Amino acid sequence: MSYSAVDEYEESKFLRKAKENPFVPIGMAGFFGIVAYRLLKLKQRGNMKMSVHLIHMRVAAQGFVVGAMTLGVVYSMYKDFVLKPAEAQKALEQKAVEKK
Template sequence: MSDEDNDSKFMRKVKENPFVPIGLAGCVAIVGYRLMKIKSRQDTKLSVHLIHMRVAAQGFVVGAMTIGVLYSMYKDYIVKPREKQKALAEK
């Protein structure tokens, strides 16, 4: 058995990758909004409306993942080397 319960494991994962829950929340928000607007779609076919909803939700998730990867690369390749240089300079 692990000494870490599900809540603390989830919070640790959120702190490591903050853009995953942002992407998930955005996807749910877009799908919810587009489902609410399904009655006011005028003369657009239902299938076209659903395709647009899927594309918008996927676009948001891919954008959030891209920003998360760029942020992670920034931390790993720019911030950490600066901290290492600073630590060596202080010695």
């Protein structure tokens, strides 16, 4: 197997996983965005200690990731427990109409 085939496999695997769980890439993007923003604001922190600034950055980034994960779980539960039963009920009703 060549390196290009391995890269293509890994890329398609990532894209497939991202489509299955869209909140993971959103959480990753938010994490890196918050870290980049806070690192740019590092010089403008005033008299705040470096450790406090870094702690605030970590908490903000973690909070975004946890929020994205929570939304992902809620969305997944909605799909599994609300949409799928409704589709199954609709399919049963359609079968009943076809039998008549």
